[in-house]
Amino acid sequence: MAHNRVKESCSDQAVYYLVTNRIAGGRMLFKDVEKYKFKELLFAGSAKLSYQVIDYVFMDNHFHLLIKVPPTSEMDDLELLSRYRLYRKNEEINFINSEQKDDFREQIHDISFIIGNFEQRFVQWFNREHQSWGRLFGQRFDSEMIEVSAQSDSLLRVMAYISLNPVRAGIVTDPKDFFFCGYADRLAGGSVGDCDNDFFDLFCRNIETEDEKSKRKHFREVFRAYMLGLRRYKNADSQTLAEFFREVNLSEKLAWDDLFIHKCRFFTKCLVIGSEAFVREKLAKFSGKMKWKRIHEPYTEDEWNDIYSLKPRRRSG
Template sequence: MAHNRVKESCSDQAVYYLVTNRIAGGRMLFRDLEKQKLKELLNDGVAKLSYQLIDYVFMDNHFHLLIKIPPTLQMDDVALLQRYRVHKQNEEINFISKEQRNDFREKIHDISFIIGNFEQRFVQWFNKEHSSWGRLFGQRFDSEMIEVSAQSDSLLRVMAYISLNPVRAGIVSDPKDFHFCGYSDRLAGGSVGKSDHEFFDVFCRGIEANDIRDKQKHFREVFRAYMLGLRRYKNADSQTLAEFFREVNLSEELAWDDLFIHKCRFFTKCLVIGSEAFVREKLTKFSAKMNWKRIHEPYTEDEWNDIYSLKPRRRRRASAG
């Protein structure tokens, strides 16, 4: 049974989610055609709903997405109406009331509606393309709320986990060579990396940048170094990165940091990923709504670099006498 979902609607700040789903029965049904369609539908949804695709990977039997939901009040009424007309496929339709407008605003900022719409459209296409019917995914998707702040490298960690999927699977030795992932997309100048400059101030301290492109470039350098094992990103400067890359022999098969060879359940079977303070904040906020039968506490291990998740713990039975 899938776990409860932690999600929230914020009027003044963005919310980030790691989203995962798998094909029923572990079947390998995503070939190049299917992966290209998944990518196409995700990009189409950006114009209809309200989200940004920060990262992704499409494997043969599952996918991972890193989705940013912007603040609900960031979209003005004009842009909202445009999305409503695209969503309804009617260029002349209008909202009939303020309540309907507000309901639609909340809906297109809701991770459940966004991913549900994406999966439904893909399954409809897949069944038509392959003359099949019925369910494609084994269960509802998993989603984890991700902290994005200078207090935690959770975003980098999740992006590395996503990007290194094809490396762990032995498909490529470098994620830049895997066509269906966000890392190769952003290096090729695709739409995925357009917001990379937003992470410059968080992860590129001490590095000077003149414009947005410069910020994007430096963030991608820090991210690549992070995947390869650099743990000094919080104090990273141009000299630190240059020294690190001189030590990495890029002419040989890259030896990615063992930190990322871990159980995927840490990322896909929890509720929140971030610093201990962030996890405790969400635990306090959502505990009453979850109706949990088990005790939940922030969980981490030494090699996780102070990244915590929500992991259920069984209640201890009271000892006799």
Template sequence: MAHNRVKESCSDQAVYYLVTNRIAGGRMLFKDVEKYKLKELLFAGCAKLSYQVIDYVFMDNHFHLLIKIPPTSSMDDVELLNRYRLHKQNDEITFINSAQKDDFRDQIHDISFIIGNFEQRFVQWFNKEKNSWGRLFGQRFDSEMIEVSPQSDSLLRVMAYISLNPVRAGIVTDPKDFFFCGYADRLAGGSVGESDQDFFDLFCHGIEA
């Protein structure tokens, strides 16, 4: 599936992105401990920035994320300040002026800032754990905006594409048995929220890998 980096204004409507990145040289560096950390950082960022994780999968040398960014207009000033303080890790800090407030609002609704922050935090942790340095990912992440409408099944197809990664890789025969994906997470009532199991069974098994 080809991915093109796209930036879209989300002031009045939610925007969905399929995000992908790979380890430099195709090295298989994401073991279970790294995948746990990726998941931890991904969901921790939801409270500090402005996005929702709709789906994800962490493989040994790459990841796919389906990210929803809500409209910028949906966040009031009180919530914005709370997230600013969480992001800065300072309960007393406040915005200097309205321009700084507007800049931060735009930042936390921007896919480049969101994923850049996520990857930077992970690389810092990884390099510290492994006593290494330098680039981990082969290139800047790719993102593709996904059409979401009653007339399109694009969102479901993307979710199936993500969920079926471990099936295509021959790791499992059913994505519910792969711990590091949103499909299994949902069935277990985990971080991606509650959803109807029959619905996800239908589209995951109804679309070919």
């Protein structure tokens, strides 16, 4: 079923998204070979479309991505044409007119097109590999717009949420030991860490250094301390289960899918994550277009250190 999505294309600033999708029925279909293919297609696609992978984790039945979509003005016409030729698999093709060129520029900066292209290519490969057919994912992917600024540590929290997936699942005790995640990738010097020196300027304000390599190193040290400080929370991405049971008046014998949906509610079942001011800004900008049946307000929990999400609530009365 189609659902609302908050997204925008900016000519002068990057936009960040947390992206999640799950296999239909919760089946555990992603083994090592599927995860390798996920990574291959994800990074290969960035040469044709306009995005950068900031973080990722590939689990047995779902994935999380943190995607940066750069400003549209950052790409000149020569680079745009190069990506168009890669996308069309034709080294001699040209744009018919300026309208087609502008449409393609917008398209490759659109999170729906970027992830839709990635998922389609993976499903086609998966069906060929396993001689299967039909849908693989249970629904359209979820996406949340993330604030990346010195006013909020939302980026760190989202990265920690992604990296701690295999820890919460009991696969490893330290995310550096899980091969299919961005944290292990960036420690190994992978391209997933190319933006880390930019994040140093936002989150390492008390550390003085001008060397780019040192900036990346210090940011990763700060992030590791931040992430491991959250590891004690078994359900750090939502209310405690006890609070949830009291709120909805249910026993603790919930079906696995109820537990799963509850666990992902704060991060993957909202639309925006950031400071209260950031969430209110996006609420004011997009609420008129969404045709919501419920009231939406910034939502947070005590342990979230002033990080808010955009969460619907029922109308009173």
